[in-house]
Amino acid sequence: MKITKLHDLYFKEFISTNELATIVKSLAEQVKNDLPKDEVPLFVGILNGCFVFTADFLREYRGDCEMTFVKLASYEGTTSTETVKKLIGINEDLTNRTVIILEDIIDTGTTLQEIYEIFKTKNIKELKVVTLFFKPDVYRKELPINYIGKSIEDKFIVGYGLDYKGYGRNLPSIYQLTTQPKMKNIVLFGPPGAGKGTQAEVLKEKYNLVHISTGDVFRFNIKNKTELGLLAKTYMDDGNLVPDEVTISMLKAEVERNADAAGFIFDGFPRTESQAEALDAFLAEKNERINGMVALEVPEDLLVGRLLERGKTSGRTDDMDESKIRNRFNEYNTKTAVLKDFYHAQGNYYGVNGVGSIEEITQRLSDVFDTL
Numbered sequence: 001m002k003i004t005k006l007h008d009l010y011f012k013e014f015i016s017t018n019e020l021a022t023i024v025k026s027l028a029e030q031v032k033n034d035l036p037k038d039e040v041p042l043f044v045g046i047l048n049g050c051f052v053f054t055a056d057f058l059r060e061y062r063g064d065c066e067m068t069f070v071k072l073a074s075y076e077g078t079t080s081t082e083t084v085k086k087l088i089g090i091n092e093d094l095t096n097r098t099v100i101i102l103e104d105i106i107d108t109g110t111t112l113q114e115i116y117e118i119f120k121t122k123n124i125k126e127l128k129v130v131t132l133f134f135k136p137d138v139y140r141k142e143l144p145i146n147y148i149g150k151s152i153e154d155k156f157i158v159g160y161g162l163d164y165k166g167y168g169r170n171l172p173s174i175y176q177l178t179t180q181p182k183m184k185n186i187v188l189f190g191p192p193g194a195g196k197g198t199q200a201e202v203l204k205e206k207y208n209l210v211h212i213s214t215g216d217v218f219r220f221n222i223k224n225k226t227e228l229g230l231l232a233k234t235y236m237d238d239g240n241l242v243p244d245e246v247t248i249s250m251l252k253a254e255v256e257r258n259a260d261a262a263g264f265i266f267d268g269f270p271r272t273e274s275q276a277e278a279l280d281a282f283l284a285e286k287n288e289r290i291n292g293m294v295a296l297e298v299p300e301d302l303l304v305g306r307l308l309e310r311g312k313t314s315g316r317t318d319d320m321d322e323s324k325i326r327n328r329f330n331e332y333n334t335k336t337a338v339l340k341d342f343y344h345a346q347g348n349y350y351g352v353n354g355v356g357s358i359e360e361i362t363q364r365l366s367d368v369f370d371t372l
Contacts, residue, residue: 002280003289011175028060049104052161109141184263190296214268291372293343296354
C-alpha cells in the first residue's frame with residue numbers, strides 16, 4: 001500500500017495487482033461457463049479506460065472470440081458530466097451475434113445507456129455486460145449488468161487503465177482519491193563519509209523534521225533493554241543480521257513516539273526493497289507518504305581518502321583499512337542500486353552532488369527539499 005500524487009491530487013493504493021488478477025480471471029471464467037459450447041462472442045471494449053482490463057480479460061478467456069472497441073468520453077476531472085461527448089460506433093455485422101460489453105467501471109450508467117442505444121438497431125442474438133467495477137450507490141439506470149467484478153463505494157479511482165486528467169492509466173494497481181498528506185518525509189541516502197549525518201542535523205533544524213537514524217534507534221533500544229532491543233541483541237550476539245520485521249518495528253515505534261512531527265528524515269533506512277515497501281505501507285496507513293529519496297553522490301576514490309584521513313583521529317578501525325572501506329562501498333552500492341530503482345520507478349529519486357563545502361551541499365539539498 002502506498003500514496004501517490006497525480007497532477008494536483010493524492011491517491012492511496014486501494015486494490016492490489018494480485019486482487020485485480022483474481023477478479024479478472026473469475027470474470028472470464030464466469031462468462032465462458034455461461035456461454036454455449038460453440039459460441040463465438042464479440043467482446044466490445046469501451047475506450048479509453050478498459051484497454052488494460054480488456055487485454056487481461058482476453059488472456060484469461062479460454063475460448064474462441066472476437067474483439068472490437070467503441071470510444072466514449074463522459075468524464076471531466078473526477079466527476080461524471082452525465083453526457084457522453086464522443087462516440088465511435090461499431091462497423092461489424094452483428095446479426096445474430098452474442099455481444100458482450102467490457103466496461104472498466106459503471107457508476108451512474110449514462111455511458112452504458114448510450115451503448116445500449118447503439119445496439120437497438122442491430123439484430124443481435126444477445127447482449128451482456130461485464131464490468132470490472134460497479135458503484136451501486138450512484139447507479140441510476142434499470143439496465144441489467146450481468147457480471148460485476150467488484151462493487152465499490154462512490155470514490156474516484158485511478159490506475160489499471162483509469163485516469164485522472166490523463167495521469168495514472170499505467171499504474172498496475174487501483175488507487176483511490178485521498179486527502180493530501182501533512183508530513184514531509186525524506187529518505188536521506190549517501191555513501192560512507194559523504195557527510196550525510198552532518199547534513200541531516202542541519203536539515204532537521206531548517207525544516208523542523210525529526211531525524212531518525214537506524215543506528216541511533218538500535219542503540220536506544222538495546223541500551224534501554226526494550227523488548228525489541230533485547231530481541232535484536234539476540235540476533236546480533238549470534239552474529240546474525242537483525243530481521244527486517246524487527247528493524248521495521250523499531251522504526252514504527254520511533255515514528256509513533258513523534259506522532260505530531262512535521263515529518264521525518266529517515267537515515268540508514270530503508271536498506272532493502274522489502275523495507276521500502278513496508279515503510280510505504282506503514283505511512284499509507286497514516287495517510288502519509290515518502291516525498292522522495294535524496295541521495296548524496298560523491299566519487300568513491302574521494303571518499304576513501306576522506307575516510308582514511310578520518311581514521312587517523314576517529315579511532316574507528318573500519319576507517320583505517322582501505323579494503324574494509326572498499327567493502328563498505330560495495331555493500332552500499334549494491335543496496336542503493338536496488339533502492340534507487342525502487343524510488344526512481346515512483347518518480348521519487350533525487351541525486352544531489354555531494355562534493356563541496358557543507359554550506360554548498362546544504363543549499364543543493366535544500367533546493368530539492370523545497371520541491372518535495
